[in-house]
Amino acid sequence: MKVFIYPTNSLILSDLVERFGHEPLAVMQEVGKKVRTQSLDSPPMNITPEDPKLGLKYAAVEVPSGVRGRMSLFDPLISNAEAAIIVRDPVVSFGCMGCARTNELVNFLIRAKKIPLLELDYPATEDEAKEFVYKISQFLKNLTAEGKK
Amino acid sequence: MDTITKMVVINSAKVLPSDVVIKLYESNADVMIKETCFGVMVSGERAIVDALLGSIRKMDPYGIFIKERGFSPGEPYRCRATRRGGARPGFHALETENKILPHIASALRALDKGEIPVQKPHKRKLDVEKLKEIIKESEVTQ
Amino acid sequence: MSTENPVRIAELSCGVEYSGIQKEIESAVKQVNAVMVYPEVDIADIEAIEEEFGLKVASPDLKLMMARAKSIVTGRVHVDAVFVATCFRCAEAAIVRSEIRRYIHEKAGIPVISYSFTERTTAGTLLTRMEALTTTARRKSLLAREKQSGLTAGIDSGSTTTKAVVMKDNKIIGKGWVPTIKVIESAEEAYTNALKEAGVARSEIQALGTTGYGRFLIGEHFKADLVQEEITVNSKGAVYLADKQKGTATVLDIGGMDNKAISVIDGIPGMFTMGGICAGASGRFLEMTAKRLGVSITELGALAVKGKASNVKMNSYCIVFGIQSLVNSLAAGSAPEDVAAAACHSVAEQLFEQQLQEIDVKEPVIMCGGTALIEGLPKAMEELLKVKVIVPENAQYIGAVGAALLVSGFISK
Numbered sequence: 153m154k155v156f157i158y159p160t161n162s163l164i165l166s167d168l169v170e171r172f173g174h175e176p177l178a179v180m181q182e183v184g185k186k187v188r189t190q191s192l193d194s195p196p197m198n199i200t201p202e203d204p205k206l207g208l209k210y211a212a213v214e215v216p217s218g219v220r221g222r223m224s225l226f227d228p229l230i231s232n233a234e235a236a237i238i239v240r241d242p243v244v245s246f247g248c249m250g251c252a253r254t255n256e257l258v259n260f261l262i263r264a265k266k267i268p269l270l271e272l273d274y275p276a277t278e279d280e281a282k283e284f285v286y287k288i289s290q291f292l293k294n295l296t297a298e299g300k301k
Numbered sequence: 302m303d304t305i306t307k308m309v310v311i312n313s314a315k316v317l318p319s320d321v322v323i324k325l326y327e328s329n330a331d332v333m334i335k336e337t338c339f340g341v342m343v344s345g346e347r348a349i350v351d352a353l354l355g356s357i358r359k360m361d362p363y364g365i366f367i368k369e370r371g372f373s374p375g376e377p378y379r380c381r382a383t384r385r386g387g388a389r390p391g392f393h394a395l396e397t398e399n400k401i402l403p404h405i406a407s408a409l410r411a412l413d414k415g416e417i418p419v420q421k422p423h424k425r426k427l428d429v430e431k432l433k434e435i436i437k438e439s440e441v442t443q
Numbered sequence: 444m445s446t447e448n449p450v451r452i453a454e455l456s457c458g459v460e461y462s463g464i465q466k467e468i469e470s471a472v473k474q475v476n477a478v479m480v481y482p483e484v485d486i487a488d489i490e491a492i493e494e495e496f497g498l499k500v501a502s503p504d505l506k507l508m509m510a511r512a513k514s515i516v517t518g519r520v521h522v523d524a525v526f527v528a529t530c531f532r533c534a535e536a537a538i539v540r541s542e543i544r545r546y547i548h549e550k551a552g553i554p555v556i557s558y559s560f561t562e563r564t565t566a567g568t569l570l571t572r573m574e575a576l577t578t579t580a581r582r583k584s585l586l587a588r589e590k591q592s593g594l595t596a597g598i599d600s601g602s603t604t605t606k607a608v609v610m611k612d613n614k615i616i617g618k619g620w621v622p623t624i625k626v627i628e629s630a631e632e633a634y635t636n637a638l639k640e641a642g643v644a645r646s647e648i649q650a651l652g653t654t655g656y657g658r659f660l661i662g663e664h665f666k667a668d669l670v671q672e673e674i675t676v677n678s679k680g681a682v683y684l685a686d687k688q689k690g691t692a693t694v695l696d697i698g699g700m701d702n703k704a705i706s707v708i709d710g711i712p713g714m715f716t717m718g719g720i721c722a723g724a725s726g727r728f729l730e731m732t733a734k735r736l737g738v739s740i741t742e743l744g745a746l747a748v749k750g751k752a753s754n755v756k757m758n759s760y761c762i763v764f765g766i767q768s769l770v771n772s773l774a775a776g777s778a779p780e781d782v783a784a785a786a787c788h789s790v791a792e793q794l795f796e797q798q799l800q801e802i803d804v805k806e807p808v809i810m811c812g813g814t815a816l817i818e819g820l821p822k823a824m825e826e827l828l829k830v831k832v833i834v835p836e837n838a839q840y841i842g843a844v845g846a847a848l849l850v851s852g853f854i855s856k
Contacts, residue, residue, distance in 0.1 A: 161391060163310055163398045164405055166368040171358075176368075183371025184305060194466045196378030197371075201463040204562040216530030217562040218458020225461070243397045247390035250457060250504025252535070281404035282411050282418040289412055386453075386481035386520060390507060396486040 153295050156233035156262055158255070159245045160226070165237055168285065172292035177229045179248045186225070199225065210257065222254040230261050235268040235295050237288060242274050268295060303347045306370045307354055310395070311340035312402040313364025321357055321365075328353055335374040339395060340365075342374040363406040450477040450577040453522040455511050455543060457504040458530040462562045468526070471569035475577045480522055482514040498542060505529075505539045512543045516550040523580035524554045526573075531559040541801065548714055554579040555714060557801060572717060575674035579712055585852050586675060586711045589688045593649045593854045596637065597846030598630050598665070599673070600657030603699025603726060604813055607633035608843040609641035609648070610851075617641025618840060620813075626657040627664050634665070649854045652676075652846030656700075668853040673842055678705050678712045680845025681809045684835035691805040695794065695832075696812040696841065697820065699726045702794055706802040714802045723760040724793035726814045731766055732786035736779050740817070743783050747819020750780030752788035760793045787819035788826075795827045808832045811841035 153174050157165035160179040169176035186198040194200040199221050207220025209227065225248065238259055242249075249255060263269065270291040275281040311318050321341050325334050330353050332345030343350055358365050377383040381392075411418070452472060459465050472479055484507070492510040493499045500506060508527070514520050527544050529536030537559065544557045556576050558569070579586065591610045599606040601623060607630070609617035619636030623629045630653075638645055652669035653662040654676040662670035673696075681687075681694040694705040702724055705715040718724060733743040755777050757768045769782050808830055810821045815838040825832045837844065 159394075161368075161394055163308070163366055163368045163395060164401070167366040170367065178369060180369040180371045181305075184369065187372055187376070188304065194463050195469075196376075196465060197460050199461055199463045201562040203461070203463055214532060216458060216533040216536075217462035217560070218530040218533070219461075221458070221461035221463060221562065245394040245397070246503050246507055247394065249394065250390060250502060250507070251461075252501030252503075253533070275401065275404060275408075278404045278407055279418065280421070281401065282408040282416070283420060285405060285408035285412055286416075286418050384481060385451075385478060387483040387511065387514075390504065393484075393486050393489060393507070 153234045153299055154232050155292070155295070156229055156236040158236070158238040158259060158262070159242045159249045160229060160258070161245060161248050162239070162242070165239070165288075168288050169237070169292065172289055173296060174235075174292055177233055179225060179229065182225050182228060183248065210261070216253070218251055219254045219257070222248065222251060223257065226254070226258050230258065230265075233262060233265060233267060235291075236262045236265075236270070237291065238262065238269065238271045239274050240271055268298070304344065305347045305350055306342055306344040306373050307350050308337075308342050308368055308370045308395075309340045309354065309357060310366045310368070310399065310402070311361075311364060312366070312399065312406065313361045316361045316364055321360065324357060324360065325353065328356075333374070337374075339399065342370065344373055363409050366402060366405075447476060447581065450475070450524060450580050451480050451522045452477050452573075452576065453482050453511065453515055453520070453525045454479040454528070455482075455508045455525060456528040457502065457508060457536055457539075458533070459528055459560070462530065462560060462564070464560055464562065464564050467564060467566040468528075468569060470566035471573045474566070474570060475573045477524075477573065477577045479526070480520070482511040482520040482522070484510040484514050488513065496542075496546075498539065500535055500539060502535055505536060508539060508543060512547055515547055515553075522553065524576045525556075526576065527555060527557040528560055531561045533559075544714060544801075545803070554712070557714070557716075571672045571674065574672040575712060575715065578671065578675045582675075583711070585849060586679065587709075588679075588849060588852050589683070589710065591683075591848040591851045593851055594643065594647060595650045595652070595847045595851045595854070596634065596648045597652045597654070597843040597848070597850065598634055598661055598667075599676075599840070599842030599846065600626055600630050600653065600655040600661050601699055601842070602656050602701075604839075605629040605633045605655075605657070606840050606843040607637040608837075608840050608847050609637045609643060610844070610847040611641070611643075615837060615840070615844065617643070618837070620839060623657070626660050630657065630661040630664070650850040652850030652853075654842045654846045667850075669846065669850040671846065671849065674703060674705060674712050674715050674717070676845035676849065677703060677811060677841050678707045678845070679710055679849055680841035680843075681811045681835070682707060682710045683848055684811070684837055684841060684844060685807065685809045685833050686835075687807050687809065687833075693802070693804050693806070693808045695808065695810045695824065697724070697726055697790060697794060697810075697814040698812055701725065702798060704794065704798040704802050706805065716798045716801045718794070718798050721760065721793065721797075722762040723765050724790055724797070725762075726812075728762050728765065728790055729786055729814065729817055729820070731762065732769060732783065735766065735770060735773070736783060738779075738783075744787075744817035744819045746780050747783035747787045747817070748822055750778060750782070750784035750819075752781070752784040752823065754778070754781040755785035757785055757789055760789055765789055784819055784823070787817065787823040790814075791820060791823035791827055795824070799828070804828060804830075806830055810834050811838045813839040815839070
């Protein structure tokens with residue numbers, strides 16, 4: 153199944169989803185598609201002033217252009233998500249995840265999709281990490297079972 | 302053809318980035334390889350990269366972590382060498398995640414052993430009545 | 444210019460890449476022979492920055508901005524100037540942007556500009572700001588010049604009017620002021636008038652400087668020795684005309700199309716803002732008001748001084764709706780002098796709310812440009828700022844005088 157992850161650029165979440173047999177929906181894939189398009193005309197990411205306009209699908213014009221530009225980048229991830237893992241209080245994460253308002257909106261839209269969803273806290277200790285990984289593995293196993301049904 | 306780049310982040314006691322690089326070269330696969338401070342970056346056709354990294358992961362399943370990367374290795378707009386100054390924003394994100402990888406490794410080991418961790422109840426804010434009691438008690442002891 | 448080392452500008456920004464305007468920034472920077480640099484920080488700096496800076500924010504990229512600002516202030520990275528930019532309409536970022544600008548300006552003493560952008564921001568919009576930023580960083584010795592020497596001229600090709608002056612031995616000896624119709628022809632006319640009044644031939648002028656919107660075009664036409672944006676030129680012109688060359692000052696210039704608010708130290712711009720989105724905060728608004736009141740623009744100021752702005756209800760700064768409010772008040776029996784005062788108040792208030800909050804207003808406050816002569820405007824500004832506003836003699840020639848003064852440094856020895 154296509155599993156949306158938040159933070160959407162997380163190494164750990166991306167790795168775990170793949171490790172347990174699903175496809176992580178991560179923002180790096182979308183950045184990759186942008187930068188690999190022929191003739192990079194709006195470096196560094198090939199996001200052009202057109203993207204914030206596409207972001208109007210999610211947020212009105214009174215919402216800052218940076219939020220709308222990011223939303224256009226996240227759009228395919230939100231549309232294609234079949235399940236999701238959201239880490240509630242991730243550690244600092246920059247770039248694509250650098251804007252708190254965008255992150256709030258993305259999380260809301262994922263919750264509103266009513267797809268299988270696991271929300272959990274970022275681990276600080278070894279014990280918490282064990283709980284974190286265990287919950288994720290169980291969630292992903294259940295998805296596999298559901299998928300087979 | 303879907304050309305992608307994947308980052309192999311190595312946080313392992315038994316595998317070094319150079320070991321991974323040697324193994325990648327031995328495979329003779331049609332990929333581009335770049336050793337970095339975190340591990341290795343591999344670029345190539347998606348199917349080839351995925352198959353190759355499946356075998357790399359087996360070198361140390363608890364010490365090798367993989368994610369896709371949007372930019373190609375050495376991309377001048379992102380590379381520290383050419384963008385004058387500090388690292389790209391994503392580097393700091395990776396730095397923070399890297400710190401907790403040993404805990405994730407130990408959790409994966411525990412999972413493979415079939416350990417079921419004790420689930421901690423979610424922390425709640427203290428009841429205001431209880432707080433009042435504590436304040437009163439502290440007043441008495443003073 | 445090409446032989447000079449590029450000016451190193453630190454980019455502290457959030458949202459730029461996602462608004463699709465990084466390319467525009469790079470293009471503007473390239474045109475002024477500068478490069479953008481990204482101050483080095485490490486993760487420990489970022490983690491500690493909220494406590495150290497004392498400002499907690501939700502957006503990680505804003506933390507990164509604060510950490511990069513600290514990297515500049517502690518001297519870990521060497522830069523000549525700083526460009527701070529965040530998305531327009533983001534409240535969290537506006538707070539961080541403003542505090543970072545103040546922090547760097549106070550602790551590092553290097554020029555900083557702050558800008559809030561949208562996806563419509565272009566290299567053209569950024570160019571004047573970047574030019575001012577790099578000039579301040581690059582030409583400190585030129586800007587230190589306090590006296591005009593020799594026989595020089597300055598032409599200020601503004602969006603509405605073109606001004607020219609001829610100066611000799613630190614005195615203005617000829618002036619020309621004409622409406623801008625065709626950029627070059629209007630400049631020719633203003634310059635010819637100034638030369639005529641001065642009684643000198645064009646060939647006698649030892650050096651010529653140009654500024655204003657049309658500076659590049661007329662600079663080329665007249666083979667000017669100095670082509671300079673209006674932030675640095677006006678700062679210099681204002682402190683010269685007001686005789687406030689030393690110490691701090693604030694220069695306000697409400698133009699035909701845009702406004703400048705510049706915080707000046709020893710005649711050199713520190714922080715500055717340029718507004719240019721809303722016509723309601725421009726000289727054009729006052730021109731339209733004068734027309735509705737059936738008076739000439741030169742009479743509007745005196746009329747406004749006699750009136751009371753609070754007697755007229757205005758619900759909008761907009762050039763369309765604001766004027767409509769004024770027309771309605773006239774129909775409802777308001778006195779023309781009150782309407783004139785309300786118009787001046789509206790323009791002053793918009794400058795106060797939208798631009799003066801972005802810079803540190805320090806006395807003396809010097810008001811320049813043609814609009815400064817509309818007496819009601821400096822009066823309205825005084826009421827809002829609660830400080831005395833100085834309108835120097837020849838305030839409308841600020842740009843031309845600044846250019847003539849600065850270019851005297853170019854007279855071949």
